Amino acid sequence: MTQQMMLQVQDLSKTFTLHTQGGATLPVFDGVNLAVGAGQCIALTGASGAGKSTLLRSLYANYRPSSGQVLVRHRDAMVDLTGAEPRLQLEIRRETIGYVSQFLRVIPRIPAEEIVAEAAVAGGMDDAEALNAARALLQRLNLPERLWSVPPATFSGGEQQRVNIARGLIRSFPILLLDEPTASLDAENRNVAVALIMEAKAKGAAIVAICHDETVRAEIADAVFDVSAFQAAA
Ligand SMILES: Nc1ncnc2c1ncn2[C@@H]1O[C@H](COP(=O)(O)OP(=O)(O)OP(=O)(O)O)[C@@H](O)[C@H]1O
Ligand SMILES: [Mg+2]
Known part of the structure; x- marks a missing residue:
């Protein structure tokens, strides 16, 4: 079976x-x-x-890269993300690319469960269904139920990261970008995060992940891409 190409980076600097x-x-x-196919994870x-x-x-x-292209499969065609109009870039982010940043961007006054549910609503799920899905995911990630209705500003690093992972993985994005998704997690929650990432892969997500944790990397990555080999001359 040939893998469908999802993300293609060409001569990027x-x-x-x-x-x-x-x-x-x-x-x-x-x-x-760099090329990433459906269901493939590059670390x-x-x-x-x-x-x-x-x-x-x-x-x-x-x-914005200095040169080169980032092509992504969006609505069944390869689209040049770097050269796209801002409106198309936003559409691509909304529909095609999920991004889990290293740290949760805390939005004041919005409870954790709503931050997670909102990402599913943005993907077209109805409000009640999204809230249920959000709670199920927070439960799986062992976030204590008493915290679900609390804004994450005061959460610990690992609690915030679990909200961030839930938010990024509640939808089945065709392309997922993960920046240190497990860095602040204890072993048990790291295993849950790995399981969620593996489920996304099984659904066909093309994943690019930064992860220092070698155990996690060995579990999720199909190939390793060493960025230091592309050091630009000063
Ligand atoms: N917005 C920016 N403006 C100027 N320089 C930047 C900017 N972002 C990153 N850099 C520089 O680019 C280089 C690469 O940074 P980057 O954050 O990509 O490294 P990294 O490989 O992710 O490192 P780490 O493992 O510590 O997270 C660094 O020298 C950094 O100082
Ligand atoms: Mg970094």
């Missing part, structure tokens, strides 16, 4: 221009080519500062 430093340039990576590796998060953000069009 990224150099930051530091406007506060008189326009000095900071080259991060150069000449990155990004490389030392701290190698550019893993920068690459992942570029795959979400959070950073």
Whole structure:
């Protein structure tokens, strides 16, 4: 069976221009080519500062690459995400690419269960069904029930991360980008997160993940991509 191509990175490079430093340039990576098929998980590796998060953000069009292309399968066609109009970029993020950031972006006053449910509603689920799905997921991730109705601003790092994982995995995004999804979790919850990621893969998600934890990496990744091998010359 041939895997359907979901994400294709072509000759991507990224150099930051530091406007506060008189326009000095900071080259991060150069000449990155990467292809991810449905149901496949690629783990990004490389030392701290190698550019893993920068690459992942570029795959979400959070950073504009200096050159090259990021093609994603969106509504059954390969679309150039980097060159797309802002409106199309938003549509692609809403329908096609899920992103689990390293830290939860805490929205004041919104309870944890609603933060998670909202992501499912954005995907077309009705409110009641989404709330049920959110609670089931928070339950699986062992978030104490008394916290479900509390805004996560005061949560511990691991509690916030579990809300973040639930939010990112409540929908079946065709492409998933994960930045250290298990870094602040204890062993038990790490296993739950791994199981959820494996379920997403089984449903056909193409995944790019940053994970320092070698055990997790061995469990979820089909291949490793070392970003430091693409260090740009300064
Ligand atoms: N917005 C930015 N502006 C300027 N420089 C940046 C920006 N974001 C990242 N950098 C620089 O780019 C380089 C790569 O950073 P990045 O966060 O991608 O590394 P990383 O591989 O994810 O590291 P870690 O494992 O520590 O998370 C670093 O030298 C960093 O200082
Ligand atoms: Mg990083």
